Amino acid sequence: MTTFQNFIGGRWVAPSTGEYFENRNPAQHTDLIGRFPASGVADVEAAVASAVRGFARWKATPAPARGDVLRRVGDLLAARKEELADLMTREMGKPLAETRGDVQEGIDTAYYAATEGRRLFGHTVPSELANKWAMTMRRPIGVCGLITPFNFPLAIPTWKAFPALLCGNAVILKPAEDVPHTATVLVEILLEAGLPPEVIQLVHGMGEVVGKALVEHPDVPVISFTGSTETGRLVGETCGRMHKRLSLEMGGKNAQIVLDDADLDLALDGVLWGAFGTTGQRCTATSRLILQDGIHDAFIERLVARAAQLRLGDGRAAGTDVGPLVNAAAREKVEQYVAVGLAEGAVLRLGGARAVGGALDQGHFFQPTIFTGVAPGSRLEQEEIFGPVLSVVRVRTAEEAFTVNNGVRYGLSSSVYTRDVNVAFRALQQLDNGITYVNAPTIGAEAHLPFGGVKQTGNGHREGGWEVYEFYSETKVGYVDYSGALQRAQIDNY
Numbered sequence: 001m002t003t004f005q006n007f008i009g010g011r012w013v014a015p016s017t018g019e020y021f022e023n024r025n026p027a028q029h030t031d032l033i034g035r036f037p038a039s040g041v042a043d044v045e046a047a048v049a050s051a052v053r054g055f056a057r058w059k060a061t062p063a064p065a066r067g068d069v070l071r072r073v074g075d076l077l078a079a080r081k082e083e084l085a086d087l088m089t090r091e092m093g094k095p096l097a098e099t100r101g102d103v104q105e106g107i108d109t110a111y112y113a114a115t116e117g118r119r120l121f122g123h124t125v126p127s128e129l130a131n132k133w134a135m136t137m138r139r140p141i142g143v144c145g146l147i148t149p150f151n152f153p154l155a156i157p158t159w160k161a162f163p164a165l166l167c168g169n170a171v172i173l174k175p176a177e178d179v180p181h182t183a184t185v186l187v188e189i190l191l192e193a194g195l196p197p198e199v200i201q202l203v204h205g206m207g208e209v210v211g212k213a214l215v216e217h218p219d220v221p222v223i224s225f226t227g228s229t230e231t232g233r234l235v236g237e238t239c240g241r242m243h244k245r246l247s248l249e250m251g252g253k254n255a256q257i258v259l260d261d262a263d264l265d266l267a268l269d270g271v272l273w274g275a276f277g278t279t280g281q282r283c284t285a286t287s288r289l290i291l292q293d294g295i296h297d298a299f300i301e302r303l304v305a306r307a308a309q310l311r312l313g314d315g316r317a318a319g320t321d322v323g324p325l326v327n328a329a330a331r332e333k334v335e336q337y338v339a340v341g342l343a344e345g346a347v348l349r350l351g352g353a354r355a356v357g358g359a360l361d362q363g364h365f366f367q368p369t370i371f372t373g374v375a376p377g378s379r380l381e382q383e384e385i386f387g388p389v390l391s392v393v394r395v396r397t398a399e400e401a402f403t404v405n406n407g408v409r410y411g412l413s414s415s416v417y418t419r420d421v422n423v424a425f426r427a428l429q430q431l432d433n434g435i436t437y438v439n440a441p442t443i444g445a446e447a448h449l450p451f452g453g454v455k456q457t458g459n460g461h462r463e464g465g466w467e468v469y470e471f472y473s474e475t476k477v478g479y480v481d482y483s484g485a486l487q488r489a490q491i492d493n494y
């Protein structure tokens with residue numbers, strides 16, 4: 001069996017604890033991928049000390065040269081796309097088509113970052129005084145602690161790490177304990193591309209130990225966290241107390257709205273992909289389906305028939321539509337929500353139980369599940385499940401659909417299917433989400449646009465696109481007075 005290590009201080013090293021945890025294939029319990037470090041606080045201390053040295057060197061490297069490293073990272077990811085997709089499916093379960101997409105998102109992020117090295121724009125603006133220059137520039141901040149989830153084992157670490165690195169920061173990555181292998185290969189690729197070793201540190205282990213130590217460390221001024229709203233609150237409390245810069249990406253309860261005038265075939269393809277892709281384990285997953293009266297019954301009938309035909313199985317096997325849940329706890333959580341839905345009086349139209357029989361017995365499989373008659377305000381309708389469970393709400397009008405969409409504490413993505421351009425634009429304006437799709441499902445964000453949500457989903461920051469470069473850098477203002485005299489702003493000129 002392979003034993004993997006941390007990358008700290010420019011070397012692959014064993015954890016100070018001497019302890020390891022196992023990483024198994026969620027589709028096949030007997031398939032042991034390897035043992036990974038269950039690191040302790042001392043490992044985080046060593047990683048921070050090294051990253052501080054890495055930062056001193058890296059911030060002095062011109063941004064275009066930093067971009068060149070990231071371009072090579074993109075090239076290496078592209079060359080190894082198939083291999084990475086396979087190992088990612090093996091450790092977290094989603095089908096190969098999806099893990100290929102996950103790698104592609106990393107490639108896109110790398111190439112975007114590479115070119116940003118030749119932008120990192122500041123502004124030059126007129127001064128209110130004669131013979132005085134006024135401008136802004138971007139400066140790196142320091143050591144960034146990145147805490148990443150299991151569902152996009154490559155894309156999300158790259159969303160955080162590549163812009164952080166391009167801006168001149170050093171990075172400490174704490175990947176989810178369900179997907180340590182992908183993170184290990186990502187770090188190998190960064191090193192192969194020429195990143196100076198102490199600029200990146202990889203510390204495996206549990207959130208309560210390693211994540212907590214990173215968040216609490218005074219020499220880590222930047223934290224980026226993607227995960228549950230509950231954990232995000234703890235992270236936020238500590239970062240608030242310590243005046244850290246913090247980006248949070250947390251829960252979602254995303255809805256697809258289908259109005260009477262919609263292209264129903266399109267809406268059907270959309271909801272199947274949005275609700276059951278990645279086995280529902282996306283922050284952007286379609287967890288609610290809001291149907292207008294006129295099409296409700298016919299749409300449900302077709303949806304149930306189609307969802308019943310989705311093929312569950314090992315994501316590495318040809319023909320698999322839906323893989324397993326990531327681990328036993330995830331499956332138990334989904335089971336609990338099915339019980340909640342039944343107790344609340346929702347009507348179970350499909351699934352609702354573990355998927356068993358044959359090879360499915362070897363993994364954490366759960367049947368695609370559909371509830372109808374779900375009441376707005378009920379727990380099933382309000383709480384994030386992170387599994388293949390779709391709750392259907394019936395409404396009379398588009399406006400009522402918007403109200404239901406907005407009636408949850410989360411605000412990541414939403415989707416509306418309509419042929420009426422007026423309604424589509426009203427939805428774009430009125431839906432309280434960071435992302436709204438028209439005639440497309442709630443998932444499908446592209447790497448060069450800002451990604452994030454409103455309300456309890458986030459804390460105002462965005463990943464991706466141009467906005468994330470502001471998160472990972474400080475604005476510095478420069479004034480140059482070349483008049484040769486003391487000029488007092490606001491005073492001498494008025």
Ligand code: UN1
Nearest residue numbers: 151282283284443444445
């Ligand atoms: C997530 O939902 O956890 O839009 C990230 C998408 C992907 C990224 C999703 N490109 O579904």
